[in-house]
Amino acid sequence: MTTPTADPASGPAPAPDPASASAPAAKAAKAAKKADRSEEAVARREVLAPVRPHLAVAAVLVFLSSICTVLPYLLIVEAARVMLDGRVEAAWPLLGWAVAAFAARALLYSGALFWTHLVDADNQLNLRRLIADTLRRVPLGWFGKRGSADVKKALQDDVEAIHYLIAHAQVEYVAAITTPTLTLAYLFWVDWRLALALLVPLVGYGIALSTMMGRDYRQKMETYEQLEKKTEATTIEFVDGIQVVRTFGQAGRAHSRYETAVDEFSDFFTDWTRTMTRTEALAGILLNPICLLVVILLVGLPMIDAGSLDPVDLLPFLLLGLGLGSTVLTIGHAAQARTQADAAAVRIHRLLGTPALEQHQLTGTAAPGIAVPETAAPGAPAKNTKNFDDDDTTAGTVRFENVHFAYREGVEVLRGVDLTLYPGTITALVGPSGAGKSTLAALLPRFHDVTDGRITIGGDDIRELPPEELYARVGFVFQDVRLLRDTVRANIAIANQDATDVEIERVARAACIHDRIMELPKGYDSAVGTDARLSGGEAQRLSIARALLADSPVLVLDEATAFADPESEAEIQTAIASLVAGRTVLVIAHRLHTITGVDSVVVVDQGRVVEQGSHSDLLAAGGTYSRLWHADAEATQQLTGREESNR
Ligand SMILES: Nc1ncnc2c1ncn2[C@@H]1O[C@H](COP(=O)(O)OP(=O)(O)OP(=O)(O)O)[C@@H](O)[C@H]1O
Numbered sequence: 001m002t003t004p005t006a007d008p009a010s011g012p013a014p015a016p017d018p019a020s021a022s023a024p025a026a027k028a029a030k031a032a033k034k035a036d037r038s039e040e041a042v043a044r045r046e047v048l049a050p051v052r053p054h055l056a057v058a059a060v061l062v063f064l065s066s067i068c069t070v071l072p073y074l075l076i077v078e079a080a081r082v083m084l085d086g087r088v089e090a091a092w093p094l095l096g097w098a099v100a101a102f103a104a105r106a107l108l109y110s111g112a113l114f115w116t117h118l119v120d121a122d123n124q125l126n127l128r129r130l131i132a133d134t135l136r137r138v139p140l141g142w143f144g145k146r147g148s149a150d151v152k153k154a155l156q157d158d159v160e161a162i163h164y165l166i167a168h169a170q171v172e173y174v175a176a177i178t179t180p181t182l183t184l185a186y187l188f189w190v191d192w193r194l195a196l197a198l199l200v201p202l203v204g205y206g207i208a209l210s211t212m213m214g215r216d217y218r219q220k221m222e223t224y225e226q227l228e229k230k231t232e233a234t235t236i237e238f239v240d241g242i243q244v245v246r247t248f249g250q251a252g253r254a255h256s257r258y259e260t261a262v263d264e265f266s267d268f269f270t271d272w273t274r275t276m277t278r279t280e281a282l283a284g285i286l287l288n289p290i291c292l293l294v295v296i297l298l299v300g301l302p303m304i305d306a307g308s309l310d311p312v313d314l315l316p317f318l319l320l321g322l323g324l325g326s327t328v329l330t331i332g333h334a335a336q337a338r339t340q341a342d343a344a345a346v347r348i349h350r351l352l353g354t355p356a357l358e359q360h361q362l363t364g365t366a367a368p369g370i371a372v373p374e375t376a377a378p379g380a381p382a383k384n385t386k387n388f389d390d391d392d393t394t395a396g397t398v399r400f401e402n403v404h405f406a407y408r409e410g411v412e413v414l415r416g417v418d419l420t421l422y423p424g425t426i427t428a429l430v431g432p433s434g435a436g437k438s439t440l441a442a443l444l445p446r447f448h449d450v451t452d453g454r455i456t457i458g459g460d461d462i463r464e465l466p467p468e469e470l471y472a473r474v475g476f477v478f479q480d481v482r483l484l485r486d487t488v489r490a491n492i493a494i495a496n497q498d499a500t501d502v503e504i505e506r507v508a509r510a511a512c513i514h515d516r517i518m519e520l521p522k523g524y525d526s527a528v529g530t531d532a533r534l535s536g537g538e539a540q541r542l543s544i545a546r547a548l549l550a551d552s553p554v555l556v557l558d559e560a561t562a563f564a565d566p567e568s569e570a571e572i573q574t575a576i577a578s579l580v581a582g583r584t585v586l587v588i589a590h591r592l593h594t595i596t597g598v599d600s601v602v603v604v605d606q607g608r609v610v611e612q613g614s615h616s617d618l619l620a621a622g623g624t625y626s627r628l629w630h631a632d633a634e635a636t637q638q639l640t641g642r643e644e645s646n647r
Contacts, residue, residue, distance in 0.1 A: 039346055039349070040342050040343075040345070040346055042349065043342070043345040043346040043348070043349035043350075044342055044345050046345075046349055046352075047127070047162060047345040047348055047349065048165075048166070048345075050123060050126065051119050051120070051123050051166055054115070054116075054119040055116065055119070055166065055170050057115060058112045058115050058116045058119070058170065058171055058174075059170070059174045061108050061109075061111055061112035061115065062108070062109065062112045062171055062174040062175050062178065063174065063178050064104075064108050065104075065105050065108035065109040065112065065175065066174075066175055066178035066179040066182055067182060068101045068102070068104045068105030068108060069105050069179050069182075070179065070182045070183050070186055070320065071097075071098070071101040071105075072098040072099070072101045072102045072105075073098075073316060073319045073320045074186060074316070075094045075095070075097050075098035075101065076094075076095070076098050076315075076319065077312070077315050077316045077319065078094050079091040079092075079094040079095050079098070080312060080315055081312050082094065084312055109171075109175070112171050113167070113168075113171055116166055116167045116168070116170065116171055117167045119166060119167075120162075120163050120166040120167040123162070123166060124159055124162070124163060127159055127162065127348065128155060128159060130352060131154055131155055131159075131348070131351060131352065132155075134351060134352050134354055134356070135151065137356035138354045138355070138356060139446060139447055139448050139449065140445065140446070140447045141442060141447035141448040142354060153347070154347060154348060154351050157344070158344035158345075158347050158348050159344075159348070161340055161341045161343075161344035161345075162341055162344055162345060162348070164337055164340075164341060165337065165338060165341035165344075165345075168337070169334045169337040169338050169341065172330050172333070172334040172337075173330075173331070173334040173335070173338065175327070175330065176327060176328065176330035176331040176334055177331065179327045180202075180324055180327050180328050183320050183321075183324055183327070184198075184199070184324075186316065186320070187316060187317060187320065187321060190313050190316050190317075191303075191309060191313050191317075193299070193303070194296065194299055194300055194303065194309065194313075194314075194317055195317075197295055197296075197298075197299040198292065198295060198296065198317065198321050198324070200295065201286040201287065201291055201292060201295060201325075202286075202287075202324065202325075202328060204286045205283045205286045205287050205325075205328060208279050208282050208283045208286070211279060217339070220272055221339065221340075221343070223268060224268065224269070224272070225343075227261075227264055227265040227268055227269075228265065230261050230264070230265070231261045231262055231265045233261075234257050234258045234260075234261040234262075235258060235261075238255065238257070238258040283329075286325075287324075287325030287326070287328060287329055288325060289322040289323070289325060291325075292321055292322050292324065292325060293318070293322060296314070296317045296318065296321055296322075300314050300317060395423070395457075395458040395473075395553055396422075396423035396457070396458060396473075396553035396554055396583065396584045397420065397421070397422055397423060397456075397457070397458060397459070397584065398420070398421040398444065398455070398456070398457050398554055398584055398586070399419070399420045399421075399455065399456045400417050400418060400419040400420075400440070400443075400453070400455050401418060401453050401454050401455070401456070402416050402417070402418060402452065402453035402454075403416070403417040403418075403440070403443065403450050403452070403453040403454070403455060404416060404417075404450065404451050404452035404453055405436075405439060405440075405443060405448065405450055405451050406451050407439075407448075412451075412607060413436050413439050413607050414436050414439060414440055414443075414450075414607045414608075415606070415607040415608050416453070416608065417440060417453075417604075417607070417608065417609055418609065419602060419609060419612075421554075421584045421585075421586055422584060423553065423582070423583070423584045424582055424583070424584070425584065425585070425599040425600065426580055426585040426587060426595075426598040426599050426600075427585065427586050427587070427598065427599065427600045427601075427602055428587045428588075428589045428595035428598045428600070428601050428602065429441060429586065429587065429588050429589065429602050429604055430589055430590075430592060430595070430601055430602070430603055430604070430625065430628060431603055431604035431605050431610075431624075431628070432605060432628070435604040435605050435606060435607070436604050436606075436607045437588045437604050438558060438588055440604065441556045441558060441586055441588050442556075443455060444462070444474055444554070444556055444586065445470070445471070445474045445476050445556060446462055446463075446467075446470060449463060457470075457473050457474065457554060458473070462474075471552070472550075472552060473552055473553055473554055474552055474554045474555075474556065475495070475547040475550045475551075475552035475554070475555050475556070476547070476555065476556040476557070476558065477540070477543050477544055477547050477555070477556075477557050477558070477579075478543075478558045479540075479558050481536075481539040481540055481542070481543045483528045483529075483534070483539055483542065483543075484528065485527070485528060485529050486527065486528060487522075487524065487525050487526065487527055487528070488517055488520065488523075488524050488525070488526050488528060488532055488542070489501075489504055489524040489525060491528055491542060491546065492504050492507065492508060492542065492545045492546050492549060493549065494546060495546050495547070495549050495550030496549050496550060496551075499549055501524070503549065504524065504545075504549065505524075507545040507546075507548040507549045508524075508542075508545045510545070510548055510575065510578040510579075511541045511542070511544040511545035511548060511575040511578070511579070512541055512571040512572075512574050512575045513538060513541040513542055513544075513545055513575070516534075516538055516541075517532075520532045537571070537572060540572055541571060541572060541575050544572070544575045544576065544579050545575075547579055548578070548579050552583075553583055553584060554583065554584045554585075554586075555579065555580060555583050555584070555585045555586070556585075556586050556588075557576065557580075557585065557586070557587045557588070558588045573594075591632065591636075592628060592629050592632045593632070593633075593636065595615070596615045597615075598615070599614070600612060600613065600614065601613065601614065601615055601618055601625060603618070603623070603624050603625045603628075605624055610623070610624055611623050611624055611625050
């Protein structure tokens, strides 16, 4: 019997060597780490740049205070030396100077802290203004990706971390380095051999500290933050969704997700702190005054015995050497604070670097390649489907010209949309889920900017308009109504701060919300959230009143009635009817029965306009719209049937 041997030529390819396979990954990780470090350095430089000269002043004050920390001990030793020489009277002035140096030390150190706090107060104000200014200029769509928690983190927590860096850590860091350096310099001057012996535990501490803060400290810190975030998210999910998950009998599942996240966090934290605690304990022993005393006595006493050290020279080591540990310990704490502040500086740096919504100085040229799409309009042209040669400079005429858009590079969501909306007409965007309707509508108020092509209002490219001008021309009513924690009146008047009470009441009546407001405890002065708890439909009518007061010629309505109950829906429809009259309106619609009377229906599919026309024409054409209509009618019928059989 022969044992089969592998033929190296025809056999299967050898399994990749794990070491060589992981080499590119390790290289990439190293490069990423390097990039992180350099981003951190840039961020720190940027955030600290305005305060750097002021911090230099503080560093000088701290350096002087460090001299005054060491000086009293030096003077006391010299006083002891002259006393032992029998010149007691010569000791008094030295002791007097020691007290003065001690007082100067307190003054200089607190002066430095006071100075850094003043500098920081100024810096915090500037930083918050810069962040607020950035938030004011970023595209509105940017907020969609970030929760208010992230913005709060930048404005509050990260600015506070920078506060610690500027007001405390820098001062402590300089003191933690200069005081032991000066102390050691003095001790070396007194006796270099004993000073060298004292260095042994200090170097031991340095090694322990660099192991603790070493290579994977940042990585561990990142994992810690990620797990902390995950725990927070599952906690919120568990608390927020408890009603829903319990209704569906899934409380156990949600709870187990929460428990897993907490366990994971706890395991990681316990493991990490175990290593940290061991290192810290070792460091604590090395810097303990008892340990330092043992070193001094073990080395110093035999030297005195051998006559190579003057007994009085042991005194500075006992006075200053024992306290060396606590000053060195501060380096660790200050370094840790700096690492956390660095992470905050990076987040602020990234936030400040968010591309702003730019106002272009463009000439009014049309984008190339504008044509009625080949796939468009099987139905007869509707009221608002004119050619692009038509006069588009009428205020309120909106034109999408060969509009392309991608949230991520290379993944186009809109692919060459051409569309004109005319004043006094309502255009409804319909199409399957994910077709790009909301995205198309969101481009009009510049939630995002087109990646190609352009959008004009009254002939002006919207990127050329100052934001105030754009928002005076375009109003929007979204499904997700946000109300301010202010009075009902202020919530309506947000669009026009100078509106009179009569005007506010007029728009509230038109939006069918006046009667409900009058039922609130303080009428228009009721505070939203405390005096006034409004239902979804009521909040929507309030936002319609807002839009009425803004009186913008162009309106975007995003599924404004989707979640309203039938009674509320009727009122909302009445409110919308008064809102849309005479304006250029773009509606995103899901329930097709609500848009049968609109002037033009635009069918979007996979980022393109595939049909355009009136409801009846599109229905007759038997294309995508007709399919959507029949599917919608069937779904409505099934729903009605189910409701009736339930009765
Ligand atoms: N903020 C975003 N970031 C990345 N992709 C997004 C974002 N918003 C939407 N998309 C993607 O863009 C595509 C179009 O989404 P959009 O919401 O515009 O479609 P829609 O027609 O309005 O859908 P629906 O009727 O379901 O609301 C989808 O593939 C969607 O996943």
